[in-house]
Amino acid sequence: MQSDKADSNRGRCMVEKQWKKFLALIGEVRDLAAVLELLEWDMQVNLPENAAAGRGSQIETLSGIHHEKATSKALGNLLDTLERASFPPGSFEQALLRRAKRDYDRERLIPAALVRELGAAGSAAFGAWLKAREEQDFSVFAPHLERLLELKRSQAALYRPAGHLLDPLLDDYEEALTVAELDPLFGVLRREQAAIVRKAVERGLEDDSFLxxxxxxxxxxxxxxxxxxxxxxxxxxxxxxxxxxxxxxxxxxxxxxxxxxxxxxxxxxxxxxxxxxxxxxxxxxxxxxxxxxxxxxxxxxxxxxxxxxxxxxxxxxxxxxxxxxxxxxxxxxxxxxxxxxxxxxxxxxxxxxxxxLIRIEADEATYNLHIILRYELEKELIEGSLSTSELPEAWNAKMEEYLGVIPPNDRLGVLQDVHWTSGGFGYFPTYALGNLIAAQIWELAHQAIPExxxxxxxxxxxxxxxxxxxxxxxxxxxxxxxxxxxxxxxxxxxxxxxxxxxxxxxxx
Amino acid sequence: MQSDKADSNRGRCMVEKQWKKFLALIGEVRDLAAVLELLEWDMQVNLPENAAAGRGSQIETLSGIHHEKATSKALGNLLDTLERASFPPGSFEQALLRRAKRDYDRERLIPAALVRELGAAGSAAFGAWLKAREEQDFSVFAPHLERLLELKRSQAALYRPAGHLLDPLLDDYEEALTVAELDPLFGVLRREQAAIVRKAVERGLEDDSFLxxxxxxxxxxxxxxxxxxxxxxxxxxxxxxxxxxxxxxxxxxxxxxxxxxxxxxxxxxxxxxxxxxxxxxxxxxxxxxxxxxxxxxxxxxxxxxxxxxxxxxxxxxxxxxxxxxxxxxxxxxxxxxxxxxxxxxxxxxxxxxxxxLIRIEADEATYNLHIILRYELEKELIEGSLSTSELPEAWNAKMEEYLGVIPPNDRLGVLQDVHWTSGGFGYFPTYALGNLIAAQIWELAHQAIPExxxxxxxxxxxxxxxxxxxxxxxxxxxxxxxxxxxxxxxxxxxxxxxxxxxxxxxxx
Missing domain, CATH: 1.10.1370.30 (Neurolysin; domain 3)
Structure with missing residues (x-):
């Protein structure tokens, strides 16, 4: 009895020590992530005209160190040990371990070489995208998009998805989101929202000239x-x-x-x-x-x-x-x-x-239609059932079908968003889900606060x-x-x- | 002959490879230093009221990583290897190695524990300094100054100085500067500047009410x-x-x-x-x-x-x-x-x-006298020939002697500068030297540019x-x-x- 108690005390003490180490380590990882955010914020808000290259190398250096720490063996060992301590469900500790483990596993899964290739392909694609926009010529961007699709396909394959190849990429942005869930959901939305938009349009445009x-x-x-x-x-x-x-x-x-x-x-x-x-x-x-x-x-x-x-x-x-x-x-x-x-x-x-034509200027009634269009296209792109050369035409056809407008050029069409230039396939649906959840919460809030x-x-x-x-x-x-x-x-x-x-x- | 040439080619190729590694490594160290500067700049310029603690931990984490990289064995080995390559005097490579070696040796010399102690003592001293200023009471700050002096004495001792204990601290801010050089130089300045000030004061104050x-x-x-x-x-x-x-x-x-x-x-x-x-x-x-x-x-x-x-x-x-x-x-x-x-x-x-009374508001004629006063006092403080409890009185006595004014309280006297709160003994003289060098360059520029x-x-x-x-x-x-x-x-x-x-x- 005595000895059991001493054992258990020793065990608890060990766990406490490991937990402290774990907190210190993820605290450092978090600090590094915060500093990366600061480098980015300062770049968007303050950066002098000629300072981009210097900032680029600072971000590269910090990203490397962050990745190293976030995927270190030391962190992995701590996660393994602490998982065995089985903290109670619902506790801070259990939730933190779950989340940290998810981050760790995902960051470890992708080989450093792929991370580098994605980074390089993204930089090149961003430059090409700017040029393509300027020249209103999608073909300047197309080969870069092709390359990014290839890389993201190999990233997705690392997760050995049971369902659609887009699933692991969706999951990257929204845990547990799948094509199987989105397809019927977006089917309903597309149909019903299009009808609402049609009715509103039939009533004619409101005057906003005074704005x-x-x-x-x-x-x-x-x-x-x-x-x-x-x-x-x-x-x-x-x-x-x-x-x-x-x-x-x-x-x-x-x-x-x-x-x-x-x-x-x-x-x-x-x-x-x-x-x-x-x-x-x-x-x-x-x-x-x-x-x-x-x-x-x-x-x-x-x-x-x-x-x-x-x-x-x-x-x-x-x-x-x-x-x-x-x-x-x-x-x-x-x-x-x-x-x-x-x-x-x-x-x-x-x-x-x-x-x-432009998603970020879209009103509440039409916004999700822009999202659904993108989701459907990126699904086909990642499958390979749509080639990049066919993309502008497919884009314009869907714009006409869902919104009744046709982009006069690629800049106002398929080239309008920055997301795909860094390989962000699967990101867009989170915007539409955000709209749905907002409306759900809005209803609940009315019930909770009658006034x-x-x-x-x-x-x-x-x-x-x-x-x-x-x-x-x-x-x-x-x-x-x-x-x-x-x-x-x-x-x-x-x-x-x-x-x-x-x-x-x-x-x- | 053939084989000699091959050997020498191999040697050159080896050096080139090491040099590339070296540049990459000091580039990273430099990036980390730049990021630390950004964290500091943003703190001074942008930081929201409640964000100080978070910023503190970001700086601590980054400083640790910077120190680790700047003192890594890998860097030491590269420095050793490349030194043996004997780059020609005056070359970029030789100059860079010299400077990098100096930085490396200095950063390695101070044990991590001492760095931490200095950091902690500095934080505490800064807080006490703010309080002492608010309460116009030097004694609140005195024990912290004492502790910093102790730590800086042990830091100075690590360099095994041949001359004065302040020499290594001076050298930290201005390479090769010594008490033996400063004493006679400042002796001349003190005497002659005081005379110029006396004459100016006798003529009476200029009117600047319109400003x-x-x-x-x-x-x-x-x-x-x-x-x-x-x-x-x-x-x-x-x-x-x-x-x-x-x-x-x-x-x-x-x-x-x-x-x-x-x-x-x-x-x-x-x-x-x-x-x-x-x-x-x-x-x-x-x-x-x-x-x-x-x-x-x-x-x-x-x-x-x-x-x-x-x-x-x-x-x-x-x-x-x-x-x-x-x-x-x-x-x-x-x-x-x-x-x-x-x-x-x-x-x-x-x-x-x-x-x-205040150094940072001093005019050109009186400025160096403020510096000389500080230098003389910090010399005695580090020697231990002046105790911290005697400091305010010594300060005021010198103010009267050199400038003819006596601070009405410690806030306007010995507590006015932030430098000593982080142990920056030996920093002040660089300001006076800057004044001297500026005047030398000004003369030279007139010779070079008559118009x-x-x-x-x-x-x-x-x-x-x-x-x-x-x-x-x-x-x-x-x-x-x-x-x-x-x-x-x-x-x-x-x-x-x-x-x-x-x-x-x-x-x-």
Whole structure:
């Protein structure tokens, strides 16, 4: 008995020591990842014109060191030992080990040579993509896309997928997502959304000419900052800067930064992109602080992340209650231009539905159709059932079929997105899933907070934000996304009905 | 013969391979150092209020990895092998090996435990220093200073110095600098500068009340940027931001950033601190681009660096020709306030001599006296002939003796500088040496460019900057500072006479 107890004490002590080592090591890996994020953020926000090459080599050096540490034998041994300690399900320790193991295994699986080849092919493809866009000539980009497809096919093969070759790539961005799940889901969405769009288009375009005058950049930025602060973005743990392509980045739970962009002729672009990024950032800032410097200090998944940015941008930011609150503020700040436009007219302009060529400018009603088109094409590309030379034609045909518009050139068509230039096949679907989950959460929040719309109309967002924090944010990446979704909605799979109902109500 | 040739080819090929490895390795070390600089820069310029702890751990992790790589056996072996290859004196390879070896040996010499202890003692001392300043009570800081002195004494002892215990610490900041050299040099300076100051003070203070009104911050920043650009700071390879304490930092030769600070009531502070930092940055931007990502992409020494910032700030920026050019511009930009003040009056205000309490606000005539005071005290402190408890009194006594003013409290006296809080004993003298070298170079430049003052009065700085680039900047750290000084002036030691003659002419 005595000796058993001593043994068990010794065992516990050993585990504690190993656990401390493990935390220190993943803390370092996390620091390196944060520093890589800083190098990237600074590149987008501050980099002097001639400094790109130097920054490139800094990123390369740091990436190498990060990869080395993240795949070290030492970390592998600690993971093995600690897994045997069987921490209770639901505990921080068990969740952290699960996530760390997943990261470790995935990072180990891909040989360093393939990582390098992907990096090199991506750089070359990015350059070719820029050139192809400039020359509006897809054929400049085609061989690079071909090469990236080859490399990603071999990466996917490493996972020995039981189903579709795209599955492991989908899983890279959204744990456990498969073609088998997406095909029927996107089938429904495509059919029903197209119908909603058709109806909206038949009613004719809303007038938004009063939004196409010049709104001073400084005032736009101030308004965006004001709104970000009001919805709950914490400036003591973040900041807003300007960048060519707005994004959110985190160097840890106390330093979550967003960027925005101002178009003087498009007063709502800066505002909505700031709300969108603030939605991402509020998610990260709401994660349990004790997860900091671990892989749990992250969103549950890309779809969940996108659900948060979309919720704030669309369900909140494009709603009548929101503009009941903000429109008078905006009228006052911007003066003359808006004085004569009634709220209803303004709101219809904000929610104008117009099938268009560019995904990132698409409205709520048409957005998913852009995603579905990309998903269907990348599935065929990775299978090899569609060749890169056939891609532009296939793109244009689908644009006509789903949206009724045909790109006049490849720049406004197949060359518009940067994702494929780094081999990001399988990324796009997370955007559409984010839209679906946002609508599900929006319904749940209404049930939990009956006075939600009144509060929003009064410029009060605390209840809603705290609801999100309590039910989603604080978990960070502790729960796998499926489990978090089940805990929220009762089902492991996203349900398209709340989203379709939301669209139907708003646009029909 | 055949076989000899084959052998020698094989040998050359071996050396080339080792050299490539060596360049790759020091390139990585350099990247890591650059990333540490970025972490620091971002901390000073951008950091959100609550992000300090997270940034601290990122810096700690990176510092550890940097130290590991910079002291790795692999690097040591490469240095040993390549030293035997005996590259010709004066070659890039020989210079780089010399510098890399010096860095390597110094970094290896100090045990990791001592580095950690110094880091911890420094953090604690910094906190205590802030508190001591707030409470105007030196005794809060004293025990921390004591601890730092102890640690630095043991660090100095590792070098087994033949002369004074401060020598190795001086050498850390300025290669080959010794107490034996500084004592007589500073003796002369102290005596002669004090006499010049006395004479200036006897003439009475110049009126500068017209400079103590409000000058809009945005206009000040614009003027500073305008001047920085004009004297040759290259914005394609740098940028200006605002920070609490202006500084220059380099992430490589194509990314040399400066910071500045605006005091609305002190219109010249932002301008002169920007010119000062631009002087540092122009030095770095002028280094031979082929030195990038090596330890030669650096100034020759701290004193040389300071000589460049001082030259632009003082010899150029506080001269009559400079203000012949800039004063009309400034009058036009700032309007009313300055319209009625003649150039001569303005210039006398710019060059006002006033013995004062704070080093960083000191004028050209009194500045070195602040330095000499610190040097003399830190010498006694490190020797142990002055105890920390006696320090404030000794400080005040010397202030009275050299400058005729007595600090009313420790905050305005012994607690004013941050340097000692991190154990930076031996750093201050480089500032004074910078002043001396600046005056030497100023004389030489006049000989090389007879029309120098006319050009400056026309707002033309290209000849002067190119002179500096050709004779100093481009060498980077290729030549040891003594050798560079000898190449410039004929002597290995700084000569105080040009500086004293410059002061005499300007202030007497």
């Amino acid at each position: 196409r005058r010049k709104f001073p950049a400084a005032k736009q930025l101030k308004l965006a900052e004001f709104v970000a602060r009001r919805i709950g973005y914490d400036f003591r743990r973040g900041r807003i800067d300007q960048a060519e392509h707005p994004f959110t980045t985190s160097f840890g739970l106390s330093d979550v930064r967003i960027t925005t962009k101002v178009f003087p002729q498009l007063p709502l672009s800066c505002l909505f992109s700031t709300i969108h990024e603030a939605g991402h950032a509020i998610y990260e800032q709401g994660i349990d602080p004790s997860f900091d410097r671990t892989p749990l200090a992250d969103g549950a998944s890309l779809a969940f992340h996108e659900s948060q940015s979309r919720l704030w941008e669309n369900q909140v930011g494009r709603s009548l209650p929101f503009w009941r609150w903000l429109y008078p503020v905006m009228q006052k700040r911007f003066g003359g231009e808006l004085g004569g436009i009634p709220l209803e007219t303004f709101l219809r302009a904000v929610n104008r539905v117009e099938p268009s 939600l719309e009144e509060e929003i109309a009064a410029g009060k967002f605390d209840h809603f934000r705290e609801y999100l924090r309590a039910n989603i944010h604080r978990y960070g990446a502790k729960l796998p996304p499926r489990q978090l979704l089940k805990q929220l909605t009762g089902s492991e799979t996203p349900d398209p009905r709340p989203f379709l109902a939301y669209l139907e109500k708003k646009f029909a | 103590r009104r409000k000058f809009p911050a945005a206009k000040q920043l614009k003027l500073a940027e305008f001047v920085a650009r004009r004297i040759g700071y290259d914005f394609r390879r740098g940028r200006i931001d605002q920070a609490e304490h202006p500084f220059t930092t380099s992430f490589g030769l194509s990314d040399v950033r400066i910071t500045t600070k605006v005091f609305p009531q002190l219109p010249l502070s932002c301008l002169f601190s920007t010119i000062h930092e631009a002087g540092h940055a122009i030095y770095e931007q002028g280094i031979d681009p082929s030195f990038d990502r090596t330890p030669l992409a650096d100034g020759a020494s701290l004193a040389f660096h300071e000589s460049q910032s001082r030259l632009w700030e003082n010899q150029v920026g506080r001269s009559l020709p400079f203000w012949r050019w800039l004063y009309p511009v400034m009058q036009k930009r700032f309007g009313g306030e300055l319209g009625g003040i003649p150039l001569e009056t303005f210039l006398r205000a710019v060059n006002r001599v006033e013995p004062s 120098l003052e006319e050009e400056i009065a026309a707002g033309k700085f290209d000849h002067f900057r190119e002179y500096l680039r050709a004779n100093i900047h481009r060498y980077g750290a290729k030549l040891p500072p003594r050798q560079l000084l000898k190449q410039l002036t004929g002597s290995e030691t700084p000569d105080p006479r040009p500086f004293l003659a410059y002061l005499e002419k300007k202030f007497a």
